[in-house]
Each structure stands twice: as C-alpha cells, then as structure tokens.
Amino acid sequence: MFGLGMTELLILLVLVLVFFGAGKLPSVATALGRSVGSFRExxxxAEAIDVTPGNDERKD
Structure with a gap:
C-alpha cells in the first residue's frame, strides 16, 4: 500500500493519535474516507471525458 511497510504504518498511526487524540480519531478517519472516495470519483x-483532438470550431 503506497510502498509503506507495517512499521511505517504504525508510526503514522501513532503520529495521528498524538496530533488528533483518540476521541477525534473516528471523525478524522471518516473525513479521510470521504476524501478518498471523492478523489476516486x-x-x-476525468477518465470519462473525451479528450481526443478534433476540429476546433472557434471563430477569431
């Protein structure tokens, strides 16, 4: 997962706990999950948009 091993993930979890506290962790996780979902959407x-070059019908 993103090139992170178990040790790095544990260190990241400890840092998140220190910065946000255990009480705020569920809301932070929820916000992060929604952000990831929105990013994927x-x-x-963006992949569904047709970006093939075509005739540009602008009048100068």
Missing amino acids: GIRD
Missing part, C-alpha cells in the same frame, strides 16, 4: 469522471 473525480478520477473516474
């Missing part, structure tokens, strides 16, 4: 929408 944006990527999916």
Whole structure:
C-alpha cells in the first residue's frame, strides 16, 4: 500500500493519535474516507471525458 511497510504504518498511526487524540480519531478517519472516495470519483469522471483532438470550431 503506497510502498509503506507495517512499521511505517504504525508510526503514522501513532503520529495521528498524538496530533488528533483518540476521541477525534473516528471523525478524522471518516473525513479521510470521504476524501478518498471523492478523489476516486473525480478520477473516474476525468477518465470519462473525451479528450481526443478534433476540429476546433472557434471563430477569431
């Protein structure tokens, strides 16, 4: 997962606990999950856009 091993993930979890505290951790995790979902949806929408070059019908 993103090139992170178990040790790095544990250190990251401890840092998050120190910065946000155990009481705020569920809301932080929820916000992070929603952000990731929104990011994935944006990527999916961007892939659906047709970006093939075509005739540019602008009048100068």
